[in-house]
Amino acid sequence: MQASPIEYRSNAAWFVTGMRGIFSIPAMILMTSFVGFSAFALESGISRTQAVFMTLSVWALPAKMILIGTMTSGAPVAASFLAVTLSSIRMMPMVASIMPEMRNERSPTWLLLFLSHFVAITSWVFAMQHMQSVPRDRRLSYFGGFAITLTLLNGVIVGVCYGIVAQFPPIVAGALFMLTPIYFFASIWASARHSVVKLAFVVGVIGGPLMAMIEPRFDILYVGIGGGTAAYLIDRYFIRHRRFKSSKADPREELP
Amino acid sequence: MTENWWWAFLVIAVAGWLATDIWRWLGVVVGNRLDEDSEGLQWVRAVATALVMAVTAKLVVFPTGTIADAPLWLRAGAVAIGFVAFLIAGQRVIVCVVVALFCLVSGLLIV
Structure with a gap:
């Protein structure tokens, strides 16, 4: 029998295809980072169960x-909450930027809310790289297959590696x-x-360390909102504007 | 910090889980209102990318742990050489990773 065309593949089949993404280089790199995290948790006096619970519930490295930094310094819960909240604001534009490509008209909101928990930088990049090649009504299954598996697997990695490597060379x-x-x-x-995106990339790389020296408390926010907005305006009024004009001037564009 | 065994879990749930997921949930709400080709989405993409890259660049310039003892020129130089190699090699991610790590590790062995 011939392989079925991609439109006829079921949600379960796309979920499995997404799961296979854990054998990709980015997933491997993240898993290596979590081996490093389990050593860091041990060193900081966080228990094995706490480290696993943290991996599954917070997820973003x-x-x-x-969180560990503020917990172990003995700061009150409110201070930990504030520090983590401020550092996680980037989650909002990250999730918002992949949602329009990921959902379709029939996607239930509760499912989107559930899947958003598994968004962190690795799964965000994965979504941006591969979403376009998946049929629209199968994208949630595909993303879920990858992102949920990645989270659970890293929970297992932290549980197993905790205590094995206390300190690396x-x-x-x-x-x-x-x-x-x-x-x-x-x-x-x-x-x-x-x-x-490329313009904002350059702005972030230069602006991040620069603002960290000028205004270390809210540096990331300033670079994200200020720098991101500047990148957007430059792109809209200079780069895309010019491209629009030159494509207008191209007579072939006028042909049907 | 530990009065009861569940206290740490409560701290993680409130100061970790809730503190990160409220932004993800807000992202779903905002993203649900954006069209795929809208200007609003272009702006959100710009802000998200600038935020992530600011965090990433800070990891290189102001790292924590033992790598903080390595000179800045070595850390930044290794990433820069890896990135240029990645661009030359037709944007293959693995090229960047291998070249940058090679430069970093050989630098650490020499310096």
């Missing part, structure tokens, strides 16, 4: 690092730490399908 620890930003640099640039 930077938010977990901040400095070079291995350094390479592990740098793996994540290096991967984000390449994959976010590679998945950019709009000129505005």
Whole structure:
């Protein structure tokens, strides 16, 4: 029998296709980072059960690092809450930017709310890279297959690796730490399908460290909202405007 | 910090789980109102990318742990060389990862 055309594949089949994404390089890199996280949790005095619970419930790695940092410093719950909340604002535009491509008219909101829990940088990049090649009404199954599996698997990794590696040799620890930003640099640039994303990429890379030195408390917010808006305006009124004019001037565009 | 065994779990649930998921839920609400080709979505994409890249660049410039002892030029240089190699190699992600890590590790061994 011939392989069925992609339109006829069921939701379950797309869910499994998404699950296979955990064998991709980005998923492997994230799993390596979580081995590093289990060592960090042990070092910080977080128990195994707490580390696993944190992985499944918070999921985003930077938010977990901040949570552990404030918890172990003995800060009140309200202070931890505020620090994690401020650091996680990026989740809102991240989720909002993939939703229009992911949902269809019939997607129930409760399902979107449930799936949004599994959005972190790796699954966000995965969605931007692969969503276009999946039929629209199967995208939620595909994303769920990848993102839910990735979260659960990393929960298992933290549970198993906790206590096995207490401390890496400095070079291995350094390479592990740098793996994540290096991967984000390449994959976010590679998945950019709009000129505005590349422009915002450059603004973020330069603005992030710069604002951290000027205004360390709200640096990320300033760069995100201020820098992102600037990138959007430059893209709209200079880059896309020029492209629009030059495509207008191209006589072939006028042909039916 | 630990009066009862469940106290830490409560802190994680409130200060971790709730603190991150409220933004994800708001993202669903906002994203539900955006059209795929709208200007609003272009702006949201710009803000999301700038935020994520600011966090990422800060990890390189102001890292935590043992890698913080390595000089800034080594960390930034390794990422820059890896990224240029990635662009030359037709934007293959694995090229960036391998080249940048190679530069970083050989730098750490020499310095």
